[in-house]
């Protein structure tokens with residue numbers, strides 16, 4: 001009898017391990033490209049490190065909300081090569097953050113991000129290196145969007161080119177008054193390559209995406225709200241710009257995000273996982289993933305506590 005119970009426990013454990021393995025496989029935080037696509041992560045990291053400058057900084061807070069800052073103010077927070085490597089490392093750290101629930105992505109010193117550093121771009125303008133950089137950034141931004149955290153881009157100042165693409169790798173975008181998101185790629189003889197076009201179509205629909213890319217339109221908060229690119233407008237009460245202004249906006253975003261991240265981390269992460277699978281997977285696969293995610297919270301501490309407290313949802 002005891003043996004049977006132990007066996008049952010073992011089987012249940014094995015079952016839930018298999019569910020986790022399937023989940024991880026299906027909702028793998030991995031990016032799009034691997035060595036089977038001729039992608040050599042170490043090689044491209046080395047190449048990118050040859051273009052230093054700036055940093056991507058991560059602050060994990062006890063609230064379960066982390067702040068990721070694109071920090072290269074003397075170049076309007078353009079991405080140098082070393083910052084691309086930094087971003088990938090910060091995403092890895094966030095993938096391993098078991099207590100995490102939310103993420104805010106912002107630029108330093110009152111501007112979001114002006115895309116890739118044009119000095120680095122000029123130096124690696126040959127097609128092979130361009131492809132490698134494109135695959136590297138697609139992988140990082142895909143992993144960013146797939147984090148089991150609810151993410152928001154705090155758009156202050158300008159989000160241009162790759163900076164506009166970065167905003168689409170977050171679940172939500174909140175735009176400060178006076179800010180602009182602009183896919184300027186056409187003016188540079190380019191199209192988005194960091195996954196921004198594919199994500200934009202899913203956010204605003206193909207008609208709007210075609211207008212934004214084809215016209216390199218400046219999206220201000222009003223247009224952003226109209227087409228669904230922006231999820232809210234931030235108005236600072238403090239006049240002018242500067243550190244006080246920025247921290248007030250950050251507080252507003254933390255409050256906004258807090259409305260969606262209240263509760264235990266495993267439940268919030270499960271919420272993100274089911275929405276992500278609904279967004280990315282064909283229906284039957286999304287349904288199976290939803291079942292697996294459901295299995296990770298059913299009978300869990302938060303579920304048992306809610307049942308014991310006979311909670312009412314008035």
Ligand SMILES: CCC(=O)SCCNC(=O)CCNC(=O)[C@H](O)C(C)(C)COP(=O)(O)OP(=O)(O)OC[C@H]1O[C@@H](n2cnc3c(N)ncnc32)[C@H](O)[C@@H]1OP(=O)(O)O
Nearest residue numbers: 074075076078114115116117118119160161162163185188
């Ligand atoms: C993935 C593909 C892509 O990302 S393609 C898109 C690349 N990005 C761009 O083309 C943006 C180019 N920059 C601009 O249009 C302007 O600098 C913007 C961002 C509008 C700011 O204008 P403004 O406020 O007048 O400042 P500014 O031009 O004096 O710039 C301040 C310093 O920052 C630099 N900067 C700006 N953006 C970049 C960039 N992407 N790469 C490298 N440096 C950049 C400017 O050159 C300027 O530097 P400096 O003070 O002249 O030494």
